[in-house]
Amino acid sequence: MLTPMQIIKNKRAEAVHRIIGKGYLSTRRVYVGMATCEIAAGSKDVMQVFRQAIADGVTDVYLSQKGCAGRCNLEPTVEVIEEGKIPVKYGRVSPQRARDIVERHLKKGEVITEWMI
């Protein structure tokens, strides 16, 4: 018989395994804010841009949604996290900006400082 602690630790290990299986260890992780406020500011379209980019062949990207971190006046927000680098957080991301982030940041590795929070 496993104890609750042992069970939960197993569950955690499995969860981590599943997350990694979905590509979490990709070099880049992209998080799009998807709370009511972010969606109202247009984040669904932004999400779509990134989904499409992955469908169109941008590789090595782990895409996920996230809740609201509290920066209401700068929404929608998008975060690009690369291992060993400082996380980059973009504010007021329109679909056009999202396309530029795909082209410039994800494809060419350029951090677009003027949109950073």
Added chain:
Amino acid sequence: MDDLKKGMEVTEAKFKLTLCDGTACIHKHSKELLLAVESELDKHGLRQAVKINLSGCLGMCKDGPILIVNPGFVMYGGVRVEDVPEIVQSHLVDNKAVTRLIISPDYLYNRFFRVFGDVDFFGRQMRICLRNCGIIDPENIDDYLALRGYEALAKALEMMTPQEVVDEVKKSGLRGRGGAGFSTGLKWEFTAKQVSDRKYVICNADEGDPGAFMDRSAIEGDPHTVLEGMIIAGYAIGASKGVVYIRAEYPLAIKRLEKAIAAAREHNLLGSGILGSNFDFDIEIRLGAGAFVCGEETALIHSIEGSRGMPRPRPPYPSVSGLFGKPTLINNVETWANIPVILLDGADWFSSIGTETSKGTKVFALAGKVHNTGLVEVPMGTTLREIIYDIGGGIPKGKMFKAVQTGGPSGGCLPEQYLDTQIDYESLAKAGSIMGSGGMIVIDEDACMVSLARFFIEFTQDESCGKCTPCREGTKRMYDILTRITEGKGRPGDIELLERLGGMIKRASLCGLGQSAPNPVLSTIKNFREEYEEHIHAKTCRAGQCTAMLSFTVNEKCIGCGACKRVCPVAAVEGARREKHRILPDKCIRCGQCYEACKFDAITRA
């Protein structure tokens, strides 16, 4: 765009250092440390390239003094004055972190500050309740599990008796975040002590304050932490059923809760024999129709039972006789979200944060005339000024601060002299407002305080359930009087009448709605009485918001372009082209469109 630019300016410093300035760290010579850092920076000529922030207690006292270097959120602990030259040389000059001093404590809170980035906004915050919000995918239980999710539950089931769980919550000093601030541990204890065949646990996610969205964001960003808190409570008080009461106006939060509940059931975190123990618990969702009064606990219980949402006298309190007459533990969303952290990081740690009477953090929905609107979570004891100016970035467009409103329709407005008030239940009450559930609206010079009071009383008179006459009729009368004051028809004695009515409503109402409804009016009378007097006696509104008291006239600058004539919706402007125009006072509805349209400053608003 302005805000983005503003953000850019500050990030021009190459590094940002955050030094913990809590009492414990000061004790460990953090002040000397600051001086040492400053002189070392001077030595290297780095003063311009480095920005130093002091933060309140970071809750890591045993590892203090703490020094955090951003970007990168490298956290140094136990830093001594002797270590400073090495940190500056190696980290700030050679760009190599000093590994021997880096700490990565295994606390649940604040662990993602690195990811939040944005030190100015997040630097003074402390995230316990919102620790995962904006970090994890709320619709994927794996994300929560990976971050020690449900470990607090497992710990309770395996290593703690129900009584020990109650004791731990009691020891933490946590108080209800739904408004009244009652000790959570005591409430758990009362409910645990009741002997009954059935007990209930309720999460109050009604969130009726206009403009508040703390609870919605918490659920949307991290639904599992609320569920985990409730399950732990079920174990502690001996309940097997939980209900989340949430307003139907929150569809996304509801969807995420439903998903979270389904996933928790799949993982045997809900249901029977949770995690191999013999404890059973399940949670269901009940939707509210969005009535403010249904956030009041007894009305909420009636609403779940299928009756009309009306409060009833207490005692008996819900902990004795609640849902279907059974002992019921009801807490707010934010209260629940604190529970897993208390169990894992410990009650001792939790109670080290905050003030004498109020422990932990509070989430605020910062709104109104402030640069950075948004959700902030700060340690108790943070001052209003720090929230508005340091985190909020101050008032936009160079306007003057006028007041800050906390507590929504039950709270009050505090003017400038209260800005250094510390956030805790007692201090805010002493200043004449309340903590409330976390609404915080910043008001600048452009706002009319009478109109503001009228707005809140309009809300409460509309939301009054009608059971108590003073609340039902009294708030209506207050609304009528305020309306006539804003229309320039105020009478001498109206202020005193408002005060008398307000006092009566407060004393003679059954529930918190009526007992607090006059607060916005009474507190604005107390702090801004001269504005009321101006409206009544001089028939003027200094903010220019009460348009009924304005008059519009055309002055000498008029060139007769006709712009005002074209926009006037009621044809109250006359005059031939190229000749001075005239506004007909009888026809004018004082909408101000001509004033906006004139390019020559030729319309006088008085």
